[in-house]
Amino acid sequence: MRYDHRAVEAKWRQVWEERGDHEPDLDAAEDPFFNLMMFPYPSAEGLHVGNVYAFTGADIYGRFQRMCGRDVFEPMGFDAFGIHSENFAIKIGDHPKTLIRRNVENFRENQLKRIGARFDWAHQVNTTEPEYYKWTQWVFIQMFRQGLAFRKKAAVNWCPDCMTVLADEQVISDRCERCDELVEQRELEQWFFRITDYAEKLHQNLEWIDWSDITKTAQRNWIGRSEGALLRFEIDGREEHLEVFTTRPDTVFGATYMVMAPEHPLVDEITAEDKRQEVGEYRAKARAATQEERTAEDRPKTGVDIGAYCINPANGERIPIWIADYVLWGYGTGAIMAVPAHDERDFAFAKTFGLPIREVISPDGEEHDLEEAYIGQGVMIHSGQFDGMPSEVGKKAVTEHLAEKELAEPRVEYRLRDWCVSRQRYWGPPIPMIHCGQCGVLPVPEKELPVLLPELEDFTPDDSGRPPLARAEDWVKVTCPGCGGDARRDTDVSDNFLCSAFYFLRYPSVGMDDRAWDPERTRKWLPVDMYIGGNEHACLHLMYTRFVVMALHDAGLLPFEEPFVKFRAHGLLTKDGAKMSKSKGNVVNPDDFLESTGADTLRLYLMFCGPFQQGGDWRDEGIAGMRRYVERLYNLVMDDEVVDAPVEGELERAMHAAIKKVGEDLAELRYNTAIAATMELLNAIRDADTTPKQAVETLLKLIAPIAPFVTEELWHELGNEGTIHDGPWPEYDESKLVTDTVEIPIQVKGKLRGTVAVPTEATEDEVMAAAREIPSVQSQIEGKEIRKVIFLPGKLMNIVV
RNA sequence: GCCCAGGUGGUGGAACGGCAGACACAGGGGACUUAAAAUCCCCUGACCUUCGGGUCGUGCGGGUUCGAAUCCCGCCCUGGGCACCA
Numbered sequence: 001m002r003y004d005h006r007a008v009e010a011k012w013r014q015v016w017e018e019r020g021d022h023e024p025d026l027d028a029a030e031d032p033f034f035n036l037m038m039f040p041y042p043s044a045e046g047l048h049v050g051n052v053y054a055f056t057g058a059d060i061y062g063r064f065q066r067m068c069g070r071d072v073f074e075p076m077g078f079d080a081f082g083i084h085s086e087n088f089a090i091k092i093g094d095h096p097k098t099l100i101r102r103n104v105e106n107f108r109e110n111q112l113k114r115i116g117a118r119f120d121w122a123h124q125v126n127t128t129e130p131e132y133y134k135w136t137q138w139v140f141i142q143m144f145r146q147g148l149a150f151r152k153k154a155a156v157n158w159c160p161d162c163m164t165v166l167a168d169e170q171v172i173s174d175r176c177e178r179c180d181e182l183v184e185q186r187e188l189e190q191w192f193f194r195i196t197d198y199a200e201k202l203h204q205n206l207e208w209i210d211w212s213d214i215t216k217t218a219q220r221n222w223i224g225r226s227e228g229a230l231l232r233f234e235i236d237g238r239e240e241h242l243e244v245f246t247t248r249p250d251t252v253f254g255a256t257y258m259v260m261a262p263e264h265p266l267v268d269e270i271t272a273e274d275k276r277q278e279v280g281e282y283r284a285k286a287r288a289a290t291q292e293e294r295t296a297e298d299r300p301k302t303g304v305d306i307g308a309y310c311i312n313p314a315n316g317e318r319i320p321i322w323i324a325d326y327v328l329w330g331y332g333t334g335a336i337m338a339v340p341a342h343d344e345r346d347f348a349f350a351k352t353f354g355l356p357i358r359e360v361i362s363p364d365g366e367e368h369d370l371e372e373a374y375i376g377q378g379v380m381i382h383s384g385q386f387d388g389m390p391s392e393v394g395k396k397a398v399t400e401h402l403a404e405k406e407l408a409e410p411r412v413e414y415r416l417r418d419w420c421v422s423r424q425r426y427w428g429p430p431i432p433m434i435h436c437g438q439c440g441v442l443p444v445p446e447k448e449l450p451v452l453l454p455e456l457e458d459f460t461p462d463d464s465g466r467p468p469l470a471r472a473e474d475w476v477k478v479t480c481p482g483c484g485g486d487a488r489r490d491t492d493v494s495d496n497f498l499c500s501a502f503y504f505l506r507y508p509s510v511g512m513d514d515r516a517w518d519p520e521r522t523r524k525w526l527p528v529d530m531y532i533g534g535n536e537h538a539c540l541h542l543m544y545t546r547f548v549v550m551a552l553h554d555a556g557l558l559p560f561e562e563p564f565v566k567f568r569a570h571g572l573l574t575k576d577g578a579k580m581s582k583s584k585g586n587v588v589n590p591d592d593f594l595e596s597t598g599a600d601t602l603r604l605y606l607m608f609c610g611p612f613q614q615g616g617d618w619r620d621e622g623i624a625g626m627r628r629y630v631e632r633l634y635n636l637v638m639d640d641e642v643v644d645a646p647v648e649g650e651l652e653r654a655m656h657a658a659i660k661k662v663g664e665d666l667a668e669l670r671y672n673t674a675i676a677a678t679m680e681l682l683n684a685i686r687d688a689d690t691t692p693k694q695a696v697e698t699l700l701k702l703i704a705p706i707a708p709f710v711t712e713e714l715w716h717e718l719g720n721e722g723t724i725h726d727g728p729w730p731e732y733d734e735s736k737l738v739t740d741t742v743e744i745p746i747q748v749k750g751k752l753r754g755t756v757a758v759p760t761e762a763t764e765d766e767v768m769a770a771a772r773e774i775p776s777v778q779s780q781i782e783g784k785e786i787r788k789v790i791f792l793p794g795k796l797m798n799i800v801v
Numbered sequence: 802g803c804c805c806a807g808g809u810g811g812u813g814g815a816a817c818g819g820c821a822g823a824c825a826c827a828g829g830g831g832a833c834u835u836a837a838a839a840u841c842c843c844c845u846g847a848c849c850u851u852c853g854g855g856u857c858g859u860g861c862g863g864g865u866u867c868g869a870a871u872c873c874c875g876c877c878c879u880g881g882g883c884a885c886c887a
Contacts, residue, residue: 214881217805221883228887246887259887299885326885336887344802345885415886535881572880577812579880608825610814614806617813622826628840629825635840673815676824683824745820750868752820776854790867796819800867 003634005598009709013113021723022074022118026508026521029071034525035062036504036564038533038541039077039125042103044088047111049588049606049618050580053573056603057612057671058532059117063705064666065530066118067727073525074118075507077125078104081133082496083162086427090460096427097455100128111591116599116708118725123510127499128427134450135506135516136499137432139548140421141443144433146555148194149421151441156420158186163461164425165190191422191431191492195547199223199414201561202546211567212613218538224415229399231337232407233258235270236309236318242266245332245413248342249402250394252314253383254360255337256350258321259303262286263329270321272307279306279323286325301326301349312337313407314398315384324349332413340373347373358382361391419544421495424467426459428493435490439482444489448481451489467491500541501548504528504563516557528564535569542567568669571615573606588618600707601627607671607706616672630710633682633703637696637714645692652736654684655695659732662702671706678703693718698730746771747798748780764791771797 016022024032037058040051059074066072080100089096104126112119125132143149157166161181165188176183195202203223206216228247235241242258260267262283271279282304303324310319326345327336340350340357347370350357359370363378365388380386380394389397402408422431430451432444444451454472461468469491470476480487508521533542545563553561572579575586593602605626609616636642647655658681665674681699685691697718704711704724715724743755744767754774758767768789771777777799784801791797 214805218882221804224883224886226886244887248887301885324885326887328886331886338887343887345887348885413886415883538882608813619813619826622813625825625827672813673824676815679824743820747819747868750819750866755820779854788867790819792819796868798819798867 003631003710005600005630005709008713009114009116009599012709012712016118016723017121020122021725023120023122024071024073026073026123026525029073029524031070032525032529033062033065033070033072034504034508034528034530035059035065035072035074036507036528036531037074037076038531038537039079039500039503040107041082041084042078042080042100042107043084044099044103047107047590049590050573052115052590052602053606053616054532054534054570055112055115055117056606057570057669058530059115060603060607060666060671060705061530061532061669063118063708063725064729066725067701067705067729069727069729072118073123073508074120075123075125075510076112076117076119076121077503077507078107078127079496079500079503080104080126080128081428081493081499083164083423083425083427086425086459087162089427096459097128111594114594114599115590116603118708123507125503125506125510127429127503130450130452131513132506133429133453133499134513135502136429136494137444137449137451138446138516139502139552140429140432140494140498141446141449142555142557143193143548143551144443146551148197148551150192150194151189152192152418153187153189154192154420155185156188156190157183158188159183164423165420188424190420191433191490191494193419193421193547195419195544196414196416198547198550199225199416200412201550202416202543203414205546205562209562209567210565212535212569215535215538215542215567215569218535219543222416222539222543225412226414227410227412229395229402229408230333230411231313231402233310233313233337235321236311238270238308240266240270242310242321242335243333244335244337245411246337248339248395249398249408250380250383250386250391251339251342251360252312252337252398252402253380253386254339254341254358255312255314255319256317256340256356256358257319257338258310259324259327259336259338259346259349260306260321261327261329261334262323262325264323264334267306267323270306270308275305275307278304282323289325301345301352303349303353305353313402313405320355322349322353330417331415341370342373342375344373344375419495419497419547421498422492423495425461425493426453426456426468428496429453429499430469431490431492431494433490434478434480434487436480436482436485436487438485439480439487441490442480442482445481453493467493469493497541497544498548501545502552504531505549505558523559526558527560527562529566531564531567532570533567534572538569568613570612571610573609573615574617576619577617588620593623597623597627598630598709600710601630604629604675604707608675610672612669612671629679629682630707632686633699634710634714636682636685636691637717640691642691642693642696642718645690647692647695649688651684651688651692651695653739654681655698656732656734656736658702659698659730660737663729663732666705674702675706700724701727701730742794744794745796746774746777747796748777749800750798753777753780760794762793764789764793764797767791767797768799771799 037055062072062074085096085100089099159166159176159181161179162176203225206219226247228245229249231244231246233242303322305320305322308321310321312319338346340346341359342361357370359367360380360382361378362381365379377391380389380391386394399408399410430453432451433441434444435441454475456472459468476489478487478489505517508525509517512518549558549563550561552558575588580587605623609618658677661677662674685695700711700714712724738760740760741757742760743757745752746754746756753776756770758770781799781801786799786801788800
């Protein structure tokens with residue numbers, strides 16, 4: 001009989017929806033399990049197969065938890081603000097509002113509802129609806145109240161094509177992540193969130209949160225924690241001093257010059273008269289250069305001696321101060337002590353300008369002519385009282401010694417920068433702040449939220465740096481909540497990543513318009529039990545989210561400080577070994593396959609392509625095989641005589657083995673091998689003389705999380721009521737897994753020479769006797785002395801001659 | 802340059818100290834059919850073979866072990882992240 005997936009899937013979609021199978025009672029649930037996946041951006045092109053891949057993998061996990069008895073909440077939403085929609089709307093001459101409504105409708109009704117996921121549509125969010133972004137604005141205000149939102153005039157990344165400010169993370173090797181245009185630096189007043197206040201906690205908690213290692217590693221790199229010391233160098237003949245951060249205080253005796261970043265404010269004050277012109281020119285040049293130019297690889301070192309001197313606190317030596325653009329303003333103190341003997345960059349600089357190079361760390365205690373910087377550990381030399389000390393010990397010893405004279409203190413630095421959250425664009429939540437000439441900057445009173453995004457005919461950005469919202473003059477004028485005088489609204493919108501930094505907090509409380517999240521519901525459902533998404537968000541979305549939750553926790557608004565107890569990064573789905581991309585024209589359209597082979601087949605095939613956490617490779621030919629599998633399963637129930645007979649013998653063993661294997665694999669997201677195991681069980685059932693109902697029902701349950709429609713259909717076909725998807729998950733009996741006889745491989749000197757079938761409990765002597773019967777074993781041991789026998793009962797014998 | 806993740810048949814991938822290639826795809830042969838499709842059965846790492854079997858084989862080179870795809874050391878290649886971060 002031919003399997004009609006269209007009719008079957010439509011039928012169960014309707015039944016599940018009408019019955020509310022996917023909508024747990026959020027207040028009454030006894031064993032809550034919050035199964036979260038990264039909500040999509042609803043593009044005009046429609047749902048990408050990569051989304052289906054990610055959602056299916058996450059949904060299987062949720063369905064498995066449900067069958068294991070948990071009350072699973074699996075919501076879905078739309079991350080629809082941002083530059084993408086805005087640019088696309090401008091391109092097609094439409095308004096983002098109507099565009100997004102259309103896209104969301106298409107995503108939800110035509111695509112997401114068809115992929116067989118147990119989404120709770122009663123609790124969806126759309127970040128562009130006022131009832132949602134009211135809370136985005138509210139969160140902004142909470143951050144402000146915590147002292148974590150501040151304004152700073154800063155050199156920011158400006159994309160001349162998108163005509164907006166970009167976060168550091170949105171700049172990939174000096175180009176705009178979205179449009180690939182070369183990014184410029186512009187001085188603008190911006191809103192920042194002080195994520196650096198949480199650098200240590202963000203780093204620390206990585207120790208215990210249960211996340212994919214690749215994601216944790218990416219976050220560690222991004223935070224860039226490094227331990228060292230702050231050293232203080234007096235400036236010769238002046239009151240001021242220069243502070244530097246170093247991870248190698250043990251090399252301080254080798255500091256032969258100092259370097260300040262060109263932007264360092266102290267440069268102006270201490271530059272010698274006769275150097276002013278040269279220094280001024282160098283600083284102007286550095287300012288004009290793009291990040292690309294400044295950081296290009298193997299670029300020759302440049303710099304200028306500013307004619308001032310520092311006193312090395314370790315040996316009292318008078319050393320010159322330079323400025324050079326290889327020292328970055330914005331990391332550490334923006335100044336360094338240069339130790340050319342033990343730092344590659346300082347070495348190159350010293351060579352270029354003929355500055356002295358003094359070896360102070362020696363790998364063997366001897367002196368060397370250095371061809372290159374020695375950056376390893378060793379013994380301290382030319383270091384006064386520290387001579388002979390191992391450099392690892394010296395780090396601490398030097399710091400402590402200088403600390404006594406208040407010239408040093410231990411210090412931890414981070415690479416992480418504060419989060420620029422303002423955007424000079426239209427399509428985002430207006431930043432809920434008011435600028436008053438009398439009162440300064442203050443938040444919009446919470447009862448006046450949301451600050452609605454004004455309807456603008458012309459919302460295109462221009463090159464002035466003046467945001468589109470500034471043109472809505474009536475909207476901008478506002479009464480100051482502080483003094484009642486005339487004031488102006490902030491005309492920036494907030495970064496998209498703020499919308500997605502708390503959406504999961506909102507899901508359980510959707511519909512409550514008087515609170516961001518209900519304390520009861522939140523205590524019950526959060527933190528999220530499992531979060532699945534792409535690792536490309538490791539440094540952006542996932543980092544910002546952790547930060548926002550920590551800040552809300554410290555504000556007393558959340559009872560936990562980590563949002564996701566467990567996070568797993570899924571892999572990338574490729575096509576014929578290559579990355580899918582529109583330009584290559586090798587993008588798989590999931591709609592085609594949902595229509596032609598159905599959701600079950602698509603889900604099975606996607607998950608069969610490879611290990612979910614590593615990714616997989618899609619081949620069009622492959623999916624036909626999966627369709628055949630679904631049909632074999634269907635025909636097993638429809639055509640075969642399914643009988644009420646006991647499950648016995650080999651089939652019984654196979655069934656228990658499959659339950660064990662599939663259960664373990666699903667829990668570890670190893671869906672490809674779980675599917676293979678169900679295939680083996682199906683083959684075992686077909687090989688058996690009869691088709692026992694219990695074996696078939698077990699098989700259906702094992703596949704149910706992956707192929708929800710056909711298993712539900714066949715479950716009822718076998719006369720069952722209710723739904724297969726509420727479980728219970730079948731149990732296996734360990735004792736059924738052992739067989740009476742086993743095939744034991746016989747090796748001679750580690751090479752396989754044959755197998756013997758013996759009782760499971762056979763002793764070494766019995767196995768040896770059987771092994772001697774095998775001709776190929778005989779020929780290998782004939783006339784040789786048996787030196788040793790490795791025997792693992794029931795598993796293996798290795799004869800060493 | 803540094804840090805991760807990988808490299809296994811024609812292909813996707815299994816196995817993660819103990820029979821390499823589970824499960825599939827593709828290919829070949831057969832059954833059924835007037836024929837084809839569908840379905841079902843068999844074969845399918847390479848080389849040699851007296852058809853019993855033998856030799857080689859998991860990116861490359863070493864090592865540990867009775868035994869290594871798996872552990873260790875040194876390379877090469879692919880993908881991802883960070884990168885003048887002191």
